[in-house]
Amino acid sequence: MDHEKDDSDRLxxxxxxxGAAEVDCVRSEGGDDPNEGGYFIACLACDCSTGLRFACxxxxxxxxxxxxxxxxxQEHGRPEVWPLKA
Ligand SMILES: [Zn+2]
Numbered sequence: 139m140d141h142e143k144d145d146s147d148r149l150x151x152x153x154x155x156x157g158a159a160e161v162d163c164v165r166s167e168g169g170d171d172p173n174e175g176g177y178f179i180a181c182l183a184c185d186c187s188t189g190l191r192f193a194c195x196x197x198x199x200x201x202x203x204x205x206x207x208x209x210x211x212q213e214h215g216r217p218e219v220w221p222l223k224a
Pocket of ligand 1: 153154155156157181182183184185186
């Protein structure tokens with residue numbers, strides 16, 4: 139009996155509001171944003187997000203997904219997912 143691991147490439151709902159989330163990347167129009175090129179996962183409904191992770195020799199997206207999904211299943215304490223700062 140094999141256990142399928144298809145969940146590893148899917149994002150769980152937002153830990154705060156249950157909304158859908160997606161991977162995004164910081165882009166600055168002027169090119170002077172120190173966070174430019176950083177990847178994060180953000181809730182489409184309430185704009186909470188993971189911290190930024192930069193691609194340093196490996197694809198950051200699977201790591202972000204793991205972080206997000208682990209936070210999403212925590213039932214106690216505050217998830218380490220922060221509201222976006224405008
Ligand atoms: Zn949310």
